[in-house]
Amino acid sequence: MPTETAAALPARSVRTSAHGATARARLIRAWLPALSLALVLAAIAWLNPRAISYFGFSLMLNLAIPIVLATIAQLFVISGNELDLSIGSFVGFVGCVTATWLNDAPWLGAATLLGAVCVYAALGALIHVRNLPSIVVTLGMSFVWQGLAIMMLPTPGGKAPAWLQAISAFRFPFVPLPIVAALAIGAIVHFGLMRTSYGAILRGSGGNPAALARAGWSLLRTKVVLFALAGFFGVLSGMALISITTSADANIGSGYTLLAIAGVILGGGEFVGGRVSPVGAVVGALTMALAASPLLTFMDIPPDWQVAANGAILIVVLAARALVSRRED
Amino acid sequence: MERSRALLAKPWLWSYLGALAVWLAAIAFTGGHGGGGMLSAALALAQFTVIVGIGQMFVITLGPGNVDLSLPANIGLASAVAMKVMDGSDSMVAVGLLAALACGAAIGATNYLLIRALRIPPIIATLSASFIIQSADISYGRGLQIKPPPGFADFTNLEVLGIPILALLTAAFSVVAAIALHRMVYGRSVLAIGQNSRAAWLAGTPVGRTRALTYTLSGALGGIDGALLAGYFRGANVDIGNEYLLASLAVVVIGGTSVAGGRANVPGIWGAALFLVLLLTMLNTFGVSAGVRLLVTGLVIVAVIAAAGGQDAQR
Numbered sequence: 001m002p003t004e005t006a007a008a009l010p011a012r013s014v015r016t017s018a019h020g021a022t023a024r025a026r027l028i029r030a031w032l033p034a035l036s037l038a039l040v041l042a043a044i045a046w047l048n049p050r051a052i053s054y055f056g057f058s059l060m061l062n063l064a065i066p067i068v069l070a071t072i073a074q075l076f077v078i079s080g081n082e083l084d085l086s087i088g089s090f091v092g093f094v095g096c097v098t099a100t101w102l103n104d105a106p107w108l109g110a111a112t113l114l115g116a117v118c119v120y121a122a123l124g125a126l127i128h129v130r131n132l133p134s135i136v137v138t139l140g141m142s143f144v145w146q147g148l149a150i151m152m153l154p155t156p157g158g159k160a161p162a163w164l165q166a167i168s169a170f171r172f173p174f175v176p177l178p179i180v181a182a183l184a185i186g187a188i189v190h191f192g193l194m195r196t197s198y199g200a201i202l203r204g205s206g207g208n209p210a211a212l213a214r215a216g217w218s219l220l221r222t223k224v225v226l227f228a229l230a231g232f233f234g235v236l237s238g239m240a241l242i243s244i245t246t247s248a249d250a251n252i253g254s255g256y257t258l259l260a261i262a263g264v265i266l267g268g269g270e271f272v273g274g275r276v277s278p279v280g281a282v283v284g285a286l287t288m289a290l291a292a293s294p295l296l297t298f299m300d301i302p303p304d305w306q307v308a309a310n311g312a313i314l315i316v317v318l319a320a321r322a323l324v325s326r327r328e329d
Numbered sequence: 330m331e332r333s334r335a336l337l338a339k340p341w342l343w344s345y346l347g348a349l350a351v352w353l354a355a356i357a358f359t360g361g362h363g364g365g366g367m368l369s370a371a372l373a374l375a376q377f378t379v380i381v382g383i384g385q386m387f388v389i390t391l392g393p394g395n396v397d398l399s400l401p402a403n404i405g406l407a408s409a410v411a412m413k414v415m416d417g418s419d420s421m422v423a424v425g426l427l428a429a430l431a432c433g434a435a436i437g438a439t440n441y442l443l444i445r446a447l448r449i450p451p452i453i454a455t456l457s458a459s460f461i462i463q464s465a466d467i468s469y470g471r472g473l474q475i476k477p478p479p480g481f482a483d484f485t486n487l488e489v490l491g492i493p494i495l496a497l498l499t500a501a502f503s504v505v506a507a508i509a510l511h512r513m514v515y516g517r518s519v520l521a522i523g524q525n526s527r528a529a530w531l532a533g534t535p536v537g538r539t540r541a542l543t544y545t546l547s548g549a550l551g552g553i554d555g556a557l558l559a560g561y562f563r564g565a566n567v568d569i570g571n572e573y574l575l576a577s578l579a580v581v582v583i584g585g586t587s588v589a590g591g592r593a594n595v596p597g598i599w600g601a602a603l604f605l606v607l608l609l610t611m612l613n614t615f616g617v618s619a620g621v622r623l624l625v626t627g628l629v630i631v632a633v634i635a636a637a638g639g640q641d642a643q644r
Contacts, residue, residue, distance in 0.1 A: 083452060126631075126635055130635050132588075132634055132635060133582065133588040133634075135396065135452070135578070136578050136579065136582050136588070136630075136634055137631055137634060137635075139574065139575045139578060139579075140575065140579070140627045140628075140630035140631040140634065141627060141631060142575075142627070143575065143623045143624070143626050143627030143630070144623070144624055144627035144628055144631070145627075146623050146627075147619075147620045147621065147622070147623030147624030147625070147626075147627060148620070148624055149620075150618075150619055150620035150623065151618070151620035151621065151624065154618075154620070250620075258456065258460065261453070261456070265453060271394070271450045271452065271453070302468075304464055304467045304468040305464045305468060306464070307460045307463055307464045307467075308460055308461040308463070308464030308465065309464075310460055311456075311457040311458065311459070311460030311461045311464075312457075312461060314453070314457045315443065315447065315449075315454075315457050315458075318447050318449045318453070318457075319446075319447050322446075322447045322448050322449070325448070
């Protein structure tokens with residue numbers, strides 16, 4: 001017995017120190033999204049100190065909320081091990097509905113948007129039942145949404161409902177609206193997905209579907225719920241976008257597919273295994289929103305290279321994470 | 330019964346039937362006019378989808394998660410590079426084609442390096458890469474409306490008895506690809522990795538090298554496709570490859586290649602590509618608006634994949 005303890009002791013201490021390194025790596029990893037945001041903010045502050053102000057943030061983060069909402073939509077889909085390549089054109093479609101029907105005939109508009117959420121839920125069911133590759137299905141759907149958007153609004157135009165404009169024109173004292181809204185969205189989704197029991201089931205449907213099914217949970221239901229939530233947040237994103245731009249265009253959401261995926265991944269999400277972080281995704285989306293244009297404009301990067309900069313930021317952050325993860329192993 | 334089950338077991342046969350159906354619908358609408366011309370135009374357009382489709386097929390066959398989303402950007406950049414190197418002179422055609430091939434292969438190799446070195450999923454790696462490539466193309470090709478050399482443009486548009494020469498070459502290449510897939514060590518390795526990459530590795534298959542080669546091949550095919558497209562449409566532009574993201578994925582899945590990896594089908598790609606092109610031709614004949622065309626294309630692709638691709642994925 002004593003010999004066994006003696007033999008076990010050093011082994012355990014080795015394990016604890018290894019555990020310590022793993023925990024440290026995890027900590028760095030968890031803080032990586034915040035670190036990226038801080039870096040981007042520092043760069044902006046250094047390049048243009050005047051931008052760090054109430055007015056500056058209101059301007060720079062003007063379009064951040066639609067991006068945050070689209071990122072949350074993508075987060076739900078990624079939680080279930082799927083990917084939505086149609087979120088950008090869906091946001092564009094919602095924008096067109098918001099600027100036309102929701103303004104002229106509110107009930108028809110609301111019913112259409114509700115119907116669109118139902119289509120998302122149905123897609124989740126279809127993907128699950130027929131075991132289809134979500135990237136191909138959603139890529140096909142991106143044509144559908146874009147086609148519908150062009151049919152509704154062949155030329156840019158329309159008008160945002162007055163109540164929607166009033167919401168986005170609201171000003172909080174001291175803290176710009178986008179920051180308050182981002183905090184609220186992050187808190188709500190974090191609570192729903194990370195702190196409730198069904199949230200754990202939803203994440204589990206991406207983490208270990210087989211175990212979940214064996215425990216008696218319906219995988220069809222989790223997928224439908226995840227896609228419906230994605231549709232719901234996609235609708236919110238489109239409405240938020242139109243509340244700011246006040247008019248719509250069929251291609252208005254085209255960049256959002258990349259921004260949303262990038263936001264989730266920057267925020268510490270993994271493609272497989274239901275490992276996502278809503279707060280991280282919000283931070284990631286804000287980082288992308290700031291990096292996407294204000295930072296690049298301050299750095300005098302020509303518009304040609306702004307898309308490339310988005311891709312490059314993504315690669316750099318993933319490289320940093322790969323380094324950290326290697327230590328985690 | 331037995332026969333219908335055999336037919337159902339080959340979902341790619343449906344793609345040919347679908348192509349036939351939309352062709353007949355288009356001819357019925359025109360009252361029997363221009364059916365042959367429609368077919369040669371469809372062949373001429375389908376070949377471009379087939380070329381990238383074959384590259385995408387090899388990538389997808391590597392197993393779940395493997396996909397090349399950088400093809401549209403790759404095609405765009407390669408088309409600009411090819412036209413710039415050829416510089417309107419027929420004597421530089423071969424050099425231009427080689428340059429496009431090298432450009433595409435370099436993009437493919439970079440994709441694999443990103444996947445391998447950063448351990449990021451191929452979807453994100455190729456997507457991020459595609460944004461950098463796209464910017465490079467916008468910056469490189471800015472304001473340039475580069476025309477292909479006249480000889481090259483004529484060659485890519487050349488038809489003999491209504492059959493485009495390029496389509497014949499693509500068909501020959503498809504045969505080579507099918508042989509490589511089913512009879513050569515490379516193709517068997519790709520299939521083995523797609524079925525079970527760990528088992529393939531334990532059996533001594535060079536997994537890393539095969540994957541690197543596959544991504545490079547897909548990139549190279551995208552590059553050559555870009556050059557040929559620029560010749561066919563008599564000019565390079567940034568958006569020339571845009572439609573080939575959905576098209577390359579759709580033809581692979583509709584054509585009967587398993588999205589779970591490990592099972593691939595070359596003839597199905599031709600059927601699916603002809604189906605997609607003829608579908609667009611049919612919609613154009615009907616004279617529908619751009620919005621309806623997008624809507625119908627999307628719906629048909631989702632419906633066909635739901636009908637045909639599903640069982641394939643269920644393993």
